[in-house]
Amino acid sequence: MRIIVCIKQVPDTEASIQISTDQKSIVETGVKFIMNPYDEFAVEEALRIKEADSQSLVKVIGVGPERTTEALRNACAMGADEVLLLKTEAPVYDALVLAGALADVIKKEPFDLILLGKETIDDGNGEIGPMLAEMLQIPCMTVITRLRLQGDSVVAEREGERGIEEWTAPLPLLATCQKGLNEPRYPSIRGVMAAKKREIPVHPAVLAPVAIEVQSLSLPAQRQAGRIIGEGAAAVPELIRLLKEEAKVL
Numbered sequence: 001m002r003i004i005v006c007i008k009q010v011p012d013t014e015a016s017i018q019i020s021t022d023q024k025s026i027v028e029t030g031v032k033f034i035m036n037p038y039d040e041f042a043v044e045e046a047l048r049i050k051e052a053d054s055q056s057l058v059k060v061i062g063v064g065p066e067r068t069t070e071a072l073r074n075a076c077a078m079g080a081d082e083v084l085l086l087k088t089e090a091p092v093y094d095a096l097v098l099a100g101a102l103a104d105v106i107k108k109e110p111f112d113l114i115l116l117g118k119e120t121i122d123d124g125n126g127e128i129g130p131m132l133a134e135m136l137q138i139p140c141m142t143v144i145t146r147l148r149l150q151g152d153s154v155v156a157e158r159e160g161e162r163g164i165e166e167w168t169a170p171l172p173l174l175a176t177c178q179k180g181l182n183e184p185r186y187p188s189i190r191g192v193m194a195a196k197k198r199e200i201p202v203h204p205a206v207l208a209p210v211a212i213e214v215q216s217l218s219l220p221a222q223r224q225a226g227r228i229i230g231e232g233a234a235a236v237p238e239l240i241r242l243l244k245e246e247a248k249v250l
Contacts, residue, residue: 038117
């Protein structure tokens with residue numbers, strides 16, 4: 001089985017983000033970037049399939065600027081067989097353009113299964129997976145929490161609004177991965193050292209004209225500090241007064 005995993009590099013969730021002077025991007029200086037956490041679930045699931053079938057091959061493709069090689073090296077350290085960077089000169093925010101860049105490469109090579117994270121934590125739109133599946137004309141399963149191969153088909157579970165849904169679809173297909181699918185492994189020291197020496201193939205991403213552009217970015221408003229007005233029943237009268245006079249919700 002040939003498995004392709006598509007990943008993105010994103011700012012670390014612990015990073016302090018600042019908006020650049022043009023208000024259309026973030027200041028990257030000093031910011032730590034990591035593999036998108038949902039994409040880590042996709043890489044891990046691909047590696048588990050490979051471990052169960054030694055004939056399988058895992059290829060990880062990243063789209064983004066040069067720094068994305070760091071995330072691809074992490075995938076190598078985890079156990080990916082092949083990696084590829086589709087390099088862009090700057091971050092691209094148009095999901096349709098990114099899906100097209102991936103499709104342009106993937107359609108030229110054989111594959112059985114494509115895995116992605118359900119979304120990226122920086123924009124959270126969750127659009128690239130379904131768009132890519134449509135471009136490749138293959139079935140798409142989204143936000144899966146369990147995946148099982150069954151002959152030439154895949155059985156997957158996802159958490160729906162009414163409970164757990166079970167889906168079946170034939171290969172080849174694309175699935176987007178949710179937290180709970182697995183627990184991504186930590187790369188071994190040997191894997192990390194080998195990944196540092198690995199040459200990362202880089203191809204220029206073929207990008208269609210961008211139709212969606214960022215007009216401005218802004219940080220969320222800071223939440224006001226809470227107030228402790230007392231404890232127990234004695235605090236209730238003051239709480240009611242504040243809800244009426246200040247919050248005006250009563």
